[in-house]
Amino acid sequence: MxxxxxxxxxxxxxxxxxxxxxxxxFGAVHDEHVEVRNGVVSGFADSESFGFSVxxxxxxxxxxxxxxxxxxxxxxxxxxxxxEVADASAKVKGRGISLAPAGKFVDTYRTPFxxxxxxxxxxxxxxxxxxxxxxxxxxxxxxxGKASIDVWRNDKTFASTEGSLIEQTILQCGSAIHALAVxxxxxxxxxxxxxxxxxxxxxxxxxxxxxxxxNARRIGEEAVALLTADxxxxxxxxxVLSSDQVSLQIHESIGHALELDRVMGWEANFSGTSFATLxxxxxxxxxxxxxxxxxxxxxxxxxxxxxxxxxxxxxxxVDLIRHGILVGYMAGRDTAHVANVPVGGVVRSEYWGxxxxxxxxxxxxxxxxxxxxxxxxxxRSGIYMESNRSWSIDDKRLNFQFGCEIGxxxxxxxxxxxxxxxxxxxxxxxxxxxxxxxxxAKSWVAWGTPNCGKGEPMQTARSSQGSSPARxxxxxxxxxxxx
Amino acid sequence: xxxxxxxxxxxxxxxxxxxxxASTVDExxxxxxxxxxxxxxxxxxxxxxxxxxxxASLSIRAVVGKRVGVASTSRLDDRAxxxxxxxxxxxxxxxxxxxxxxxxxxxxxxxxxxxxAYDAPTAAASPDARAAAVARIAEKMQHHQxxxxxxxxxxxxxxxxxxxxxTRRYFESTDASVNIKAIGDDSxxxxxxxxxxxxxxxxxALAAVAAKKALDGHDPEPLRPGAYTVILEPPAFREFLGYxxxxxxxxQSLDDGSSFLAGRIGDQxxxxxxxxxxxxxxxxxxxxPIDFEGVARTSVPIIESGIAKGVVYDSYYAHKLGHANTGxxxxxxxxxxxxxxxIVVEPGSRSTADLVRSVEHGVLVSRTxxxxxxxxxxxxxxxxxxxxxxxxxxxxxxxxxxxxxFNESIVxxxxxxxxxxxxxxxxxxxxxxxxxxxxxxxxxxxx
Numbered sequence: 001m002x003x004x005x006x007x008x009x010x011x012x013x014x015x016x017x018x019x020x021x022x023x024x025x026f027g028a029v030h031d032e033h034v035e036v037r038n039g040v041v042s043g044f045a046d047s048e049s050f051g052f053s054v055x056x057x058x059x060x061x062x063x064x065x066x067x068x069x070x071x072x073x074x075x076x077x078x079x080x081x082x083x084e085v086a087d088a089s090a091k092v093k094g095r096g097i098s099l100a101p102a103g104k105f106v107d108t109y110r111t112p113f114x115x116x117x118x119x120x121x122x123x124x125x126x127x128x129x130x131x132x133x134x135x136x137x138x139x140x141x142x143x144x145g146k147a148s149i150d151v152w153r154n155d156k157t158f159a160s161t162e163g164s165l166i167e168q169t170i171l172q173c174g175s176a177i178h179a180l181a182v183x184x185x186x187x188x189x190x191x192x193x194x195x196x197x198x199x200x201x202x203x204x205x206x207x208x209x210x211x212x213x214x215n216a217r218r219i220g221e222e223a224v225a226l227l228t229a230d231x232x233x234x235x236x237x238x239x240v241l242s243s244d245q246v247s248l249q250i251h252e253s254i255g256h257a258l259e260l261d262r263v264m265g266w267e268a269n270f271s272g273t274s275f276a277t278l279x280x281x282x283x284x285x286x287x288x289x290x291x292x293x294x295x296x297x298x299x300x301x302x303x304x305x306x307x308x309x310x311x312x313x314x315x316x317x318v319d320l321i322r323h324g325i326l327v328g329y330m331a332g333r334d335t336a337h338v339a340n341v342p343v344g345g346v347v348r349s350e351y352w353g354x355x356x357x358x359x360x361x362x363x364x365x366x367x368x369x370x371x372x373x374x375x376x377x378x379x380r381s382g383i384y385m386e387s388n389r390s391w392s393i394d395d396k397r398l399n400f401q402f403g404c405e406i407g408x409x410x411x412x413x414x415x416x417x418x419x420x421x422x423x424x425x426x427x428x429x430x431x432x433x434x435x436x437x438x439x440x441a442k443s444w445v446a447w448g449t450p451n452c453g454k455g456e457p458m459q460t461a462r463s464s465q466g467s468s469p470a471r472x473x474x475x476x477x478x479x480x481x482x483x
Numbered sequence: 484x485x486x487x488x489x490x491x492x493x494x495x496x497x498x499x500x501x502x503x504x505a506s507t508v509d510e511x512x513x514x515x516x517x518x519x520x521x522x523x524x525x526x527x528x529x530x531x532x533x534x535x536x537x538x539a540s541l542s543i544r545a546v547v548g549k550r551v552g553v554a555s556t557s558r559l560d561d562r563a564x565x566x567x568x569x570x571x572x573x574x575x576x577x578x579x580x581x582x583x584x585x586x587x588x589x590x591x592x593x594x595x596x597x598x599x600a601y602d603a604p605t606a607a608a609s610p611d612a613r614a615a616a617v618a619r620i621a622e623k624m625q626h627h628q629x630x631x632x633x634x635x636x637x638x639x640x641x642x643x644x645x646x647x648x649x650t651r652r653y654f655e656s657t658d659a660s661v662n663i664k665a666i667g668d669d670s671x672x673x674x675x676x677x678x679x680x681x682x683x684x685x686x687x688a689l690a691a692v693a694a695k696k697a698l699d700g701h702d703p704e705p706l707r708p709g710a711y712t713v714i715l716e717p718p719a720f721r722e723f724l725g726y727x728x729x730x731x732x733x734x735q736s737l738d739d740g741s742s743f744l745a746g747r748i749g750d751q752x753x754x755x756x757x758x759x760x761x762x763x764x765x766x767x768x769x770x771x772p773i774d775f776e777g778v779a780r781t782s783v784p785i786i787e788s789g790i791a792k793g794v795v796y797d798s799y800y801a802h803k804l805g806h807a808n809t810g811x812x813x814x815x816x817x818x819x820x821x822x823x824x825x826i827v828v829e830p831g832s833r834s835t836a837d838l839v840r841s842v843e844h845g846v847l848v849s850r851t852x853x854x855x856x857x858x859x860x861x862x863x864x865x866x867x868x869x870x871x872x873x874x875x876x877x878x879x880x881x882x883x884x885x886x887x888x889f890n891e892s893i894v895x896x897x898x899x900x901x902x903x904x905x906x907x908x909x910x911x912x913x914x915x916x917x918x919x920x921x922x923x924x925x926x927x928x929x930x
Contacts, residue, residue, distance in 0.1 A: 040581040043816035047555040067537040068557040088610030089530040144739045182740035187860045265526045268632035269664040390855040394867040480890040
């Protein structure tokens with residue numbers, strides 16, 4: 001396997017220095033980004049990054065060090081430094097860290113794909129984006145049009161003193177368009193697909209199926225129309241959220257709330273803790289009976305899917321909410337014992353040089369049995385909202401306020417006039433308790449979030465929240481714009 | 484010649500010059516960055532995460548006429564660097580022309596590094612030194628039957644820039660920071676410290692501030708949402724300034740019209756007591772004197788006595804909009820345009836304590852959380868209070884409050900504010916506390 005000899009050297013050094021346990025990760029990251037803005041290529045970059053990290057446990061305390069220099073001398077220095085860091089940690093520790101068993105795995109994993117991005121010439125990507133962006137600005141009144149394609153490839157090797165040796169190639173692709181319209185004393189945005197584009201694991205077929213060109217003009221026209229649309233009304237009303245907005249709602253009010261390190265206070269000073277405390281496990285009503293949520297790290301296409309996480313535990317599916325009841329957390333080897341829950345392959349790092357931690361994986365709301373049309377068709381009045389524009393939630397993941405790019409008034413089962421600046425707010429359990437219908441499997445999409453922030457030093461991670469559109473009753477709407 | 488983790492400025496410059504000499508495109512820029520970031524994180528008075536992260540990258544911007552390509556690598560050997568140069572050139576040749584691209588900038592004489600931006604002991608700070616600081620904080624918390632979460636961090640950064648127009652720049656800087664959240668049964672308090680030198684951080688004093696807030700805030704009461712006079716302490720005020728900078732103070736958003744300043748340069752947009760500039764040279768936060776194109780940073784007045792004076796520029800937007808380049812480029816490729824990185828808010832004339840005494844019935848906010856822009860043109864921002872929110876009655880902080888959500892236009896709020904007389908560094912900003920009248924809290928929490 002690639003980096004096998006280097007990994008062995010790092011583990012041997014850490015062990016010789018006194019590590020009780022060590023794991024190492026060597027990585028080669030290759031990102032391609034092409035972006036067009038108002039008819040010119042504003043970003044055309046090809047970046048690669050190679051390096052490694054060593055994580056050690058000694059005396060019940062963690063140490064971690066990394067470097068971009070994969071030379072024998074540097075491997076020795078960094079492995080020794082990780083042990084030195086663990087020794088410093090041990091000087092201010094309590095009961096110490098204990099690890100759940102991970103098993104020993106010698107394996108390889110490759111993201112399945114249909115079209116290798118390497119077979120799609122860069123000039124073809126540029127030409128396509130120029131065509132797409134031109135179509136965005138074909139809508140009269142668009143101030144800024146943007147279109148982008150990303151291809152991310154991560155080759156990584158994990159090895160541990162427990163005998164695991166795992167080589168993976170993770171391939172992720174995504175694309176997006178954005179229209180900004182300025183006028184009438186206002187600025188309005190529309191993005192497509194979803195809130196920040198369609199990002200999934202797989203090959204260039206992910207870009208093809210996004211259908212940017214087919215939707216570009218509509219997105220531009222909607223941004224312009226929003227400038228003169230009516231303001232979203234204020235009050236308590238029934239709401240239908242698009243699947244990408246439900247995805248964001250899951251991310252913020254379920255995903256982060258059920259990261260076990262947050263529950264344990266490990267993020268208390270920054271990302272916060274969680275209202276979903278350990279005493280609630282198994283009994284707490286998180287939402288309506290029809291709310292079923294899993295973290296499935298094996299989910300096809302979902303952006304966080306892999307074979308193993310960055311501490312060598314295999315991907316699996318874990319129940320988080322079943323029939324509305326809290327039944328699980330996302331856990332890692334050093335946290336799982338606290339809640340007596342399984343590890344789920346969710347401990348990940350931004351790249352080879354960063355500390356792995358529990359990250360939202362593929363947190364999926366299982367589809368219901370209602371057609372997308374029926375969600376709206378059953379309502380005499382309400383508001384439909386689509387694509388996130390702003391998002392805020394407190395540090396226990398209870399009090400939230402989200403804004404969407406576009407809304408429509410629902411009258412007698414039909415979408416009617418366009419509404420601008422739609423916002424809604426609520427408290428997490430009450431909101432999910434007010435969910436009375438979830439769209440069926442046909443409307444379910446594995447939406448990816450490419451930029452989730454957590455940890456210190458702060459890391460971004462790529463998560464996924466699969467969802468259908470869903471309906472919520474009696475929700476506070478128009479927050480922020482009223483008195 | 485390759486670069487390794489110990490290469491000094493001469494060796495790095497030699498490699499960067501070699502890249503430029505080997506390049507066959509019209510213009511070439513090489514940006515090298517190297518960092519070692521150490522952070523010791525604690526919770527419940529114990530260290531639970533502890534890292535030293537090393538990284539390096541070399542990024543090449545190749546220019547062919549008005550076509551631009553960028554490629555980067557973390558591998559710093561001859562072969563990888565040559566491959567990166569070839570990739571950047573290849574991308575440039577594939578790119579369509581950008582008729583507005585002005586070419587790489589002429590960067591002029593080499594600006595001198597600021598005194599105090601680099602501290603050798605901080606660059607060499609050991610894991611034990613950071614752990615000792617955590618131990619002092621933990622001891623203070625245990626004395627008060629509190630527990631704390633936070634971090635002690637040190638870092639060292641080097642940046643080198645060279646281009647085919649003769650620019651050669653190299654700077655190093657260090658930074659140290661501490662973050663303390665003191666946690667009681669039903670309350671919490673916050674304190675933070677930032678300095679270029681670890682030795683300048685007073686861990687005991689900051690731990691005492693955080694502990695006092697947690698103790699004073701116990702048994703918090705709810706406050707009915709509504710408009711109140713607030714005192715935003717610097718960590719809370721900073722979050723608002725961050726959005727103001729990102730969405731309003733760069734030339735790109737001014738050009739596309741989405742900035743609240745678009746069409747309003749020269750207008751009175753805030754109170755006459757508000758002056759905001761971008762200044763990398765402020766004594767509390769001395770920074771690197773160049774931007775990521777190697778251009779000397781300048782101090783830029785943005786708001787002066789409430790009047791909009793201008794925004795920051797890089798070479799692209801300076802050329803496009805016919806304005807002087809202020810030295811605020813971000814690394815290429817950059818779709819965000821130029822941005823200010825060193826915001827300074829000028830102080831007022833009364834102390835924070837005096838501002839508190841001036842409040843008949845209001846709220847003191849220590850820190851905010853998850854603030855987001857709801858409406859860019861209005862600069863309407865929502866977010867939550869966090870880690871120390873207190874009731875002020877007749878000029879006295881009387882008790883802790885449960886946290887609240889706010890929705891407020893920061894531009895309008897700075898039209899009805901008073902700034903305190905003491906500036907502190909918060910992240911990379913320098914700013915005082917601020918009193919704002921009629922600040923809108925829109926909902927409450929149970930904690």
